[in-house]
């Protein structure tokens with residue numbers, strides 16, 4: 001173990017742990033030293049920790065970390081990722097993206113909020129909890145992937161199955177994604193919308209625009225298909241979810257000429273849907289709409305759905321959400337909104353194993369140049385996680 005790591009362990013300082021993680025260049029799918037650092041940190045605190053590599057043809061191998069301490073129920077797992085999105089043009093950063101420099105009150109670096117910062121806070125909280133109380137009255141584990149920002153094939157989904165095969169059962173999961181829009185304490189996520197993307201191709205017959213009767217213009221079908229997709233709202237929302245949406249994100253013929261009728265036009269779309277739908281029911285709906293629209297235009301077409309659809313879900317973690325909510329109120333004075341907004345996260349896989357809630361840092365600078373976190377937020381989030389651990393085992397232990 002390096003001197004650096006030893007110092008960090010005695011300090012259980014979330015800022016130093018976050019800095020050590022940010023210095024690891026773990027752009028998906030590279031491990032970059034981040035999981036090895038965490039494994040050492042946790043092993044030295046008494047955790048059993050293992051790095052597990054998953055592979056699949058056509059994708060890069062990805063390392064993941066599973067670490068646990070204690071045994072039996074209740075089992076609280078903290079889930080997150082140490083991979084980060086690429087920094088973009090490094091010269092545009094005020095501070096180099098992997099230098100973990102502190103400027104004023106802020107710690108700069110890729111992953112500062114999404115989500116090496118929260119991983120550091122939970123690690124610091126867990127180590128402090130263990131040094132105060134000894135082994136937990138149950139189990140604390142870390143489920144950390146290196147494949148959240150990428151295709152998510154060799155990540156959390158496989159790690160959950162791997163853990164289950166080894167006999168692990170989870171009672172609750174807390175995901176450290178940056179859930180707060182403005183201030184620490186704003187928002188807990190208790191579910192997520194689903195996502196479905198696809199490409200519709202309308203096929204006609206290429207020809208000279210001066211002789212349209214010899215061609216078949218697919219653009220005539222485009223208008224009808226767009227009407228079918230966009231005119232009727234998917235729903236009006238529910239108590240927990242906003243209305244579902246479907247956005248057309250690209251229309252393309254690949255045709256540079258004014259006097260050529262194109263052979264085909266493609267339409268790309270993405271839908272973010274609530275739990276009134278499933279990916280399957282939406283696929284059927286879009287297929288029917290497109291089929292009907294093309295029938296009236298005398299054109300043919302096809303739809304290819306992207307394989308990475310995510311289902312909408314609402315967690316059944318009413319009691320743990322309430323416990324976290326009370327903890328946040330006690331530590332920050334804010335009552336967090338219980339929300340299902342935003343994109344997808346790995347919680348969509350965890351929800352098949354146990355109730356899952358999400359609470360992390362403020363997300364304002366995630367995936368941006370000059371990603372940074374307020375040092376005070378790292379301290380405050382650590383305090384929230386630390387108090388939550390005490391309350392969790394007091395409440396669910398025994």
Ligand SMILES: [Zn+2]
Nearest residue numbers: 114115148177
């Ligand atoms: Zn993230």
